[in-house]
Amino acid sequence: MAPILTAKKVTKRFGGLVAVNTVDFEIPDKSIVSIIGPNGAGKTTFFNCITGFGKADEGEIAFEGMPIQRLRPDQISRLGISRTYQNIRLFAEMTALENILVGQHIFLNSSWLSAVLGTPRVRKEEKMALDEAQRLLDFVGLKGQGDLLARNLPYGAQRRLEIARALATKPKLLLLDEPSAGMNPRESEDLTAFIRRLRDEIGITILLIEHHMRVVMGISEQITVLDYGEKIAEGTPKEIQSNPRVIEAYLGRGAATEGMATAHERHSKKAG
Amino acid sequence: MKKENFLWNSIKTGMLGGSIALFICLIGMTEVFSKRDVIEKVITLGQFVLLATSVMTGLIASRQTSQLVGENRSLHRLTAGLVAGLMTGVVLALFVLAGDKVNIRAVFLNATPGLYNILTFEKGVSGVWVLPVISAVSGLIGAAFLLLPQAAQKPLTQATLFLFFMALFSGLFRVVLINQGTNWEKIAKYLYGQTGVTSEGALIFFFAVVIISVLWSWRGQSVKTSVAHLPKGGKLTLRLLAFAAIGYVALGLPQVSGPFIAQVIVTVALFILMGLGLNITLGFAGLLDLGFVAFYAIGAYTVGLLTSYGPFGLQHISFWAAVPIAVLVAMAAGFVLGLPVLGVRGDYLAIATLGFGEIVRLLAGSDFLAKYFGGPQGVIGIQKPCLGVLEPFVKIDVPRVCNGIELGKPQDIYYVAVAAALLIAFVAWRLRESRLGRAWMAIREDEDVAEALGVNLIQTKLLAYMLGAAMAGLGGAIFATLIGSIFASSMQLIVSINVVSLIIVGGMGSIPGVIVGAIALIGLPELLREVSEFRYLLYGMTLIIMMLSKPEGLWPSQAAKRELHHVEASTEAEL
Numbered sequence: 001m002a003p004i005l006t007a008k009k010v011t012k013r014f015g016g017l018v019a020v021n022t023v024d025f026e027i028p029d030k031s032i033v034s035i036i037g038p039n040g041a042g043k044t045t046f047f048n049c050i051t052g053f054g055k056a057d058e059g060e061i062a063f064e065g066m067p068i069q070r071l072r073p074d075q076i077s078r079l080g081i082s083r084t085y086q087n088i089r090l091f092a093e094m095t096a097l098e099n100i101l102v103g104q105h106i107f108l109n110s111s112w113l114s115a116v117l118g119t120p121r122v123r124k125e126e127k128m129a130l131d132e133a134q135r136l137l138d139f140v141g142l143k144g145q146g147d148l149l150a151r152n153l154p155y156g157a158q159r160r161l162e163i164a165r166a167l168a169t170k171p172k173l174l175l176l177d178e179p180s181a182g183m184n185p186r187e188s189e190d191l192t193a194f195i196r197r198l199r200d201e202i203g204i205t206i207l208l209i210e211h212h213m214r215v216v217m218g219i220s221e222q223i224t225v226l227d228y229g230e231k232i233a234e235g236t237p238k239e240i241q242s243n244p245r246v247i248e249a250y251l252g253r254g255a256a257t258e259g260m261a262t263a264h265e266r267h268s269k270k271a272g
Numbered sequence: 273m274k275k276e277n278f279l280w281n282s283i284k285t286g287m288l289g290g291s292i293a294l295f296i297c298l299i300g301m302t303e304v305f306s307k308r309d310v311i312e313k314v315i316t317l318g319q320f321v322l323l324a325t326s327v328m329t330g331l332i333a334s335r336q337t338s339q340l341v342g343e344n345r346s347l348h349r350l351t352a353g354l355v356a357g358l359m360t361g362v363v364l365a366l367f368v369l370a371g372d373k374v375n376i377r378a379v380f381l382n383a384t385p386g387l388y389n390i391l392t393f394e395k396g397v398s399g400v401w402v403l404p405v406i407s408a409v410s411g412l413i414g415a416a417f418l419l420l421p422q423a424a425q426k427p428l429t430q431a432t433l434f435l436f437f438m439a440l441f442s443g444l445f446r447v448v449l450i451n452q453g454t455n456w457e458k459i460a461k462y463l464y465g466q467t468g469v470t471s472e473g474a475l476i477f478f479f480a481v482v483i484i485s486v487l488w489s490w491r492g493q494s495v496k497t498s499v500a501h502l503p504k505g506g507k508l509t510l511r512l513l514a515f516a517a518i519g520y521v522a523l524g525l526p527q528v529s530g531p532f533i534a535q536v537i538v539t540v541a542l543f544i545l546m547g548l549g550l551n552i553t554l555g556f557a558g559l560l561d562l563g564f565v566a567f568y569a570i571g572a573y574t575v576g577l578l579t580s581y582g583p584f585g586l587q588h589i590s591f592w593a594a595v596p597i598a599v600l601v602a603m604a605a606g607f608v609l610g611l612p613v614l615g616v617r618g619d620y621l622a623i624a625t626l627g628f629g630e631i632v633r634l635l636a637g638s639d640f641l642a643k644y645f646g647g648p649q650g651v652i653g654i655q656k657p658c659l660g661v662l663e664p665f666v667k668i669d670v671p672r673v674c675n676g677i678e679l680g681k682p683q684d685i686y687y688v689a690v691a692a693a694l695l696i697a698f699v700a701w702r703l704r705e706s707r708l709g710r711a712w713m714a715i716r717e718d719e720d721v722a723e724a725l726g727v728n729l730i731q732t733k734l735l736a737y738m739l740g741a742a743m744a745g746l747g748g749a750i751f752a753t754l755i756g757s758i759f760a761s762s763m764q765l766i767v768s769i770n771v772v773s774l775i776i777v778g779g780m781g782s783i784p785g786v787i788v789g790a791i792a793l794i795g796l797p798e799l800l801r802e803v804s805e806f807r808y809l810l811y812g813m814t815l816i817i818m819m820l821s822k823p824e825g826l827w828p829s830q831a832a833k834r835e836l837h838h839v840e841a842s843t844e845a846e847l
Contacts, residue, residue, distance in 0.1 A: 051724055077726040091717035094710070101707075102714040106726035108707040112735060115706035116699050122706070129707075169725055 004029040004173055004205050005050070005081075010059035010069075012045050012229075019045040021229040022059070027173065027207055027222075032199055034208040034216045036240075037226035038249060043209045044086055046226070047175055050207075051083050052076045063173070078106050082171035084162045086178045086209070090150040096161050097146035100133040103168025133168065140164040140194075155182060167198075173205045174198065180212045188212055192219050217241070225249065278340060282333040282352040286359025286411070289329030293322055293364055297391070300382035301806055306390050308802050309468030310439040317468075317802065318390060320436075322364075323410045330357040330411025334418050350415050357411015361404030364391055372397050427485035434481045439468045444533060444799055451528040522690065526683040533799070535682040538754055540795040541689035542747045546771045547778070547786035548696045549743030554772065555781035555829075556709060557736035558716025559614075560622040562768050563629025566609070567602045567741040569636060569763040571748025573645060574598035575654065576758050582653035584646045591657035595749045602745020603738045610737035614730060617719075629768055637760025650759035654752050656680045657688060685754045692750060696743050697783055703739070704783070712736055713781070770794065773811070777818050779825025788827045 007025040011018065020042045027033050035043045048054040050061060052073040061069045068076050082103075091099050108129060110122040137146050140160040145153065153161060159179060166174060176195070180188040192215050198204045210216045216223065217237040225233040225240060227249040233240055240246055296302055306318030315323075333356030334349045342348075368388050370376070376383050392399040417425065438445065442464045449460035463473035488495075499510065526534035546568055553559045578587045578594040587594075613624040636645045645651065660676030679685055703709045711732045714722035723729050752758050770793065778789025793814070797807050818825075 053720065053724070072728075073720070073723040074726045074728050077724055083724060085721070089718050089721045091714050091721070093717055094713055098710055098713070102710050102722065102727070103725050105707060105711055105714075110707055112703060112706065112708045112739070115708060116702045118702060126706075165725070 002029055003027055004064060005207075006060075006062045007046075007050070008060045008062075010046070010049055010056045010061060012042075012049055012054060012056050018229050020049065020056070020226075023226070023229075023231050025224060025231070027205060030199060030203055030205055031221045032195065032206040032208065032219055033222045033224070034210055034220040035224050035226060036210065036213075036216055040228075041226040042229040043226055044177060045229075047083065047177055047207075047209065050076075051081060051175065074106075077169055080170070080172035081175065082166040082169045082173075083175035084159075084166050084177055084179060086181065088155075088158050088162055090158055090162055090165070092149070092151035094150060095147050096137065096142060096150055096153065097130070097133050099150050099161060099165050100136050100168045101129055103165040104129050104132060106169060136164045136167055139167070156187060159183075163194075167202075167204075171204060173207065175207045175209075177209045178211060179208070180210060180215050185214070188215050191215070195219060278337045278348060278352060279355060281336055282355040283359050285333040285336065286329055286356035287363060289325055289332075289356060289360040290363025293325045293360055294367055296321060296325065297364070297367070297387055298380050298382055299806070299809070302390060303382065303384065303387050304802055304805060307467070309465060310436065311474045312465035312468050312470050314471055314474075317440075323406070326357045326360045326407040326410035327414040327417075329360050330354070330414030331418060332356070332414075333411070334415035346419055349419065350412060353411045353413075353415020353418075354408050355411070357414065358404055358408035360411065361407025364407070365400045365404050368392060368400050368403075369397065423489065426489065427482045430485050431478045431481035435469070435474055435477045438477050439474075441796075441799060442468055444529065447530050447533065448525070448528050451530070523687070526686045531682055534686055536795060536798040538682050538686045538689055539798060540790050541686060541693050542751050542754075543771065543774060543790040543794045544693045544787055545689070545696055545747035545750070546744045546767075547774050547790050548693070548700050548783065549740040549747070550771045551740075551775055551781065551783065551786050552700060552703065552712070552743070553736045553740035555775055555786075556704060556716065557712035557733060559733060559736060560618070560625075560772070561737075561740070562622045562626040562765070562772065563609075563632070564625075564740075564744055564771050565763050565765070565767040566629040566632035567605060567744035568748035568751065568767065569632050569758075569760070570605045570741075571598040571602045571745030572752040572758045572763075573636060573651065573748075574601045574745070575749040575752040576651035577645075579655040579753075580651050580653045581655070582646075582651060582757075584644065584651050585653065588655075591655055591753050595746065598749040599742045599745045602748070603742040605745075606738040606741025607734060609741075610734045614733045614737070626765070626768075629763075629765060633760050633763045633765075636763065645760070648760070650757055650761075651752075652757040654756050654758070656756070657685075657753055682754060685750065689750050689754075692746055696746065697787075699739075700743075700783055704781075708732070708735060716781075773815060777815065777826060779828040782825060782827050782829035785825050785827040785829065789825070792826065 003026040005025075005027040007023060009022045009024060010020055011022050012020040023042075023046065025046075035046065037043055045054065049056040049069070052068070052071055052075070056069050059069070060067055063076070063079055063081060066079070068079065068081075071079075091102065094102070108125055110119075110125055114122050134146065137143060140163055142153075142157055142160060142164070145157065150158065150161060163176070163179070179195070180191050183191060195206055195208070196219065199206055208216070208220065220237055223233075223235065223237055223240045224231060225243075225246050232245045232249060233243045235243070302318040302322060304318070305321055306316045308317040309315070310317050310320045330353030334353040337349050337352045340348050368391050371383050371388055389396075391403055393402050395402060417428070420428070446460050446464040449464075450457045463469060463476065465473075469477065499507070502510070526537055529537070546564065549567070550561060550564050553561050553564075575591065575594045575598045577584060578589050578597060579585065579591055581588065609625070609628050613621060613628070616624050635641055637648055639647050641647070642649075656674075657679045658674035658676050659679060660674065679688060711722065711727045714725070714727060715729065715732060719729060774789035774793045775786060776789075777793055778785030778787070793811070797803055797810070803810060
């Protein structure tokens with residue numbers, strides 16, 4: 001399958017620190033791909049490079065064959081890349097519905113003048129946007145909570161609302177930054193099924209940063225491992241689980257494969 | 273708490289209250305306020321403020337003893353109030369005694385014999401004991417108030433506040449009543465004296481509120497439920513009636529209130545216009561602009577230069593033709609200011625815009641540009657609007673003849689300002705509910721995320737600036753024709769600060785909040801001329817108290833309210 005996103009020799013520095021170091025990376029269309037790595041490995045920084053939050057210092061990122069590393073975040077979003085955030089970043093003082101409506105911003109065309117005049121076109125557009133927002137709200141299982149302020153939603157609902165908002169931009173590629181953070185095993189199982197649905201039913205390509213090994217191994221078709229900003233391994237879950245460099249990065253030399261998941265969870269708990 | 277402990281506590285609280293009372297005296301408030309009555313021949317505003325301090329001190333001291341137990345509990349609590357009130361009075365009495373021996377006026381300008389006279393109730397040093405006694409009684413009243421059942425506390429508080437309010441704005445109410453005709457004039461003179469309410473008026477106001485309050489707590493809930501159960505049409509009628517009543521008062525007030533109060537109301541209306549404008553930049557988009565007065569100035573100067581008969585008038589076109597131009601010019605200025613500073617965030621943006629406001633003021637008033645803007649002499653001879661058939665298109669000759677109705681008086685301009693404010697409020701409301709409004713709020717909440725969702729930051733922020741500026745420009749345009757002349761010196765930083773404050777007090781991002789904020793922060797102080805000297809002291813105190821007790825503002829925006837209703841509804845459903 002042709003890759004939907006290609007990154008070539010992407011490097012990002014913060015002063016003397018090389019956060020992402022000449023990483024080559026490809027996401028096949030309609031696949032579910034994960035990036036894993038110990039804390040501080042440069043995963044979120046790499047996300048930021050793709051979405052235009054922090055421009056890559058070197059290298060090239062192409063989305064559907066088009067270079068995007070010089071575009072602004074809003075332009076990248078218009079091309080069809082959307083994301084969620086590791087620490088939930090909803091518009092806290094806006095309602096759940098309004099959050100999703102902001103996600104639809106790029107599909108609404110009314111000018112401020114026609115909005116003031118309340119032309120029939122604007123009203124029709126608003127009505128359609130509202131219906132679509134309701135549909136997305138239902139889709140993520142938040143039916144009837146549209147009028148609540150985002151900050152008053154429970155944690156799990158906030159995560160789902162953030163995904164609904166990202167879906168409102170009708171992305172072709174969705175970047176999820178630790179979506180299962182703070183979830184119990186049952187909730188992360190639901191999440192795994194939900195992510196699969198996104199790909200299978202809507203055909204969205206998924207790029208995932210995740211710490212829960214159960215989620216990662218269960219869902220990913222391809223896994224890329226970053227350590228100190230460098231790509232140290234890439235392959236199917238099976239290949240990654242038995243890759244000695246990955247085990248070394250996570251556990252230190254000589255550790256056993258079986259202990260990887262549990263030890264990793266301990267590791268991330270200590271750090272965060 | 274031990275007994276000696278609680279006495280010592282009350283003494284400390286009393287001394288604190290005394291210090292506050294002393295502060296009020298030393299800044300000259302007591303003396304100035306003594307020229308106003310609250311109740312004629314009974315209590316002046318100055319005395320009222322001091323006694324209110326004693327009452328509050330007694331109340332606080334008594335509340336601090338609330339964990340005391342035992343048979344004598346009530347007695348202890350009363351003693352605490354009495355001691356605290358006494359101490360408040362003692363501090364002031366000591367001050368009078370000291371002031372009598374040593375002249376401290378070199379340091380404290382307001383420590384005058386006049387002040388000592390007030391504090392000793394005109395009795396001289398020999399009467400110095402009166403104040404502690406009265407103060408102790410006040411403290412006792414404060415403590416006794418706490419012992420009353422809740423059902424009694426509420427009506428008494430409401431009645432006292434209402435009486436104070438009626439007395440404070442007696443000037444306004446008296447004039448309005450007198451202008452209603454001879455019968456009303458008699459009522460006015462019965463209720464109001466020259467500078468406060470009469471004793472009879474005070475009793476009537478006080479007991480009227482007590483009765484209404486008691487009746488409401490008795491029957492209010494059933495009234496509320498019966499209103500809630502009205503059919504939809506009935507509710508609508510009620511709402512329309514309320515709007516009609518507000519509209520009748522708002523439109524009729526300047527006609528019966530005389531020119532001074534009319535001028536105050538126009539000022540309020542102009543601040544509402546500016547507030548609505550800044551509410552877009554600050555309330556919706558979260559861009560703190562401390563130089564907002566610049567756009568007001570630009571609107572005012574544009575109208576001034578285009579319509580003035582004075583030496584700097586360029587065109588002599590009519591006011592109606594000049595207003596749209598002023599709005600467009602202000603909008604363009606918003607664009608020009610916006611471009612360089614929009615890359616700047618938060619605090620830095622505030623400073624950058626502050627600079628812009630000052631630059632506009634200094635340029636307009638400078639000798640360098642005096643041949644265009646009149647420098648410190650300003651632009652004078654600005655036309656009054658004239659309601660005539662072809663007026664908007666006519667280039668007006670000098671001297672100008674108005675063939676229609678000339679809107680010369682502040683009362684007339686008031687209607688122009690109200691019309692403009694209604695229009696702008698409508699525009700702001702529509703914008704808020706639009707795609708653009710949501711993009712603004714998203715930027716306010718988290719501009720990175722907004723951008724990642726496809727919101728073009730530059731474009732959206734520039735629109736916020738330009739539309740806000742346009743509204744301020746409209747306010748400035750009306751200001752120019754109201755005053756008839758404009759001076760750079762009236763475009764001070766404090767105007768911008770006022771606008772920011774009224775938005776915060778009213779409720780960020782809330783359109784009715786702007787109106788409430790403008791009335792509270794601009795209108796009320798203007799009506800209280802006695803207060804004007806201490807305006808910024810009270811202003812600052814109001815802001816601090818507001819931020820501590822009601823940070824969401826007097827009339828918070830819809831989202832917050834909707835939220836509250838939702839929560840209420842769901843908890844009711846659970847029950």
